């Protein structure tokens with residue numbers, strides 16, 4: 278669900294306090310180890326207020342004292358770091374050919390990472406729901422055994438997700454108007470934590486922005502390379518989804534009016550000519566076993582196979598046209614190639630960069646760098662967990678039950 282991420286409005290005392298707790302928590306996350314005096318100096322809150330807020334956060338086990346002392350100016354101070362060990366945030370990704378689950382604690386430490394194969398196009402929405410609900414139940418059972426409270430779950434889907442959590446269309450899964458959010462909450466029998474659904478590229482962009490090597494980059498675009506191709510757009514440090522949440526569908530920008538038919542029913546879309554399905558088809562490999570075939574593509578490219586290298590160069594040029602549209606329109610600092618593009622990046626990146634240099638009007642492509650994701654196939658699921666942690670950052674603090 279694309280819920281509002283705006284900070285709570287300081288309408289009354291409780292809201293002001295929740296906002297201030299979130300401010301202190303965010304400060305500790307970004308600056309730990311830090312002292313109460315550091316927090317007061319940087320946030321403008323007075324010292325007594327900071328002490329009271331920190332006491333509250335320690336009670337909730339969101340923050341802990343390290344026992345270290347900072348010896349900066351004046352007397353030594355007790356230093357604070359994030360705790361969050363009694364909590365877990367869960368992210369799940371449904372992809373065309375696999376389902377992934379990850380759980381992280383409040384500081385982003387990975388608690389588990391599970392992956393299973395999945396034949397998305399061959400199963401109905403309710404069968405997919407049963408698979409996801411089963412996986413989530415196993416994760417929550419594990420978290421309960423570790424005495425962790427689950428803060429929330431976000432499910433990543435390769436499709437358009439409305440503000441109500443309904444998947445409007447997921448062309449590569451064959452889904453239309455699937456109430457994933459509602460059905461999943463029902464299947465989990467009112468789990469007692471928020472369940473959200475969001476687009477996979479959006480969530481992968483959040484993961485890069487919070488956990489990746491480019492974390493904190495204000496203007497970052499994630500280009501998700503799966504059977505479908507989508508973009509997650511972060512501008513001025515915030516995920517931008519557009520008016521109804523349907524932005525970022527770069528995969529359906531037409532590159533070639535006479536090009537291959539796309540799963541969306543149109544022709545010559547970026548994902549139809551440069552998605553992983555297209556890579557494998559051009560290379561005369563079966564898109565059914567993507568990962569196996571991808572390994573074979575990498576092996577052939579390493580061995581210098583001329584046909585494979587030509588296919589990858591062509592796909593790189595098409596991706597370069599996509600990246601130059603992104604760069605001309607948004608001027609991001611970095612475009613992160615993710616998913617199945619990662620193992621192919623050594624062959625794709627030079628072509629993308631050359632194409633972008635020729636097509637972006639700004640000098641030096643507006644400073645835009647194109648890099649391969651370091652987060653692996655779990656990026657969207659990790660972003661699902663990041664989405665849950667964003668809720669905490671925006672003031673929805675848990676209380677230990």
Ligand SMILES: [Zn+2]
Pocket residue numbers: 528529539540541542543544546549
């Ligand atoms: Zn299309």
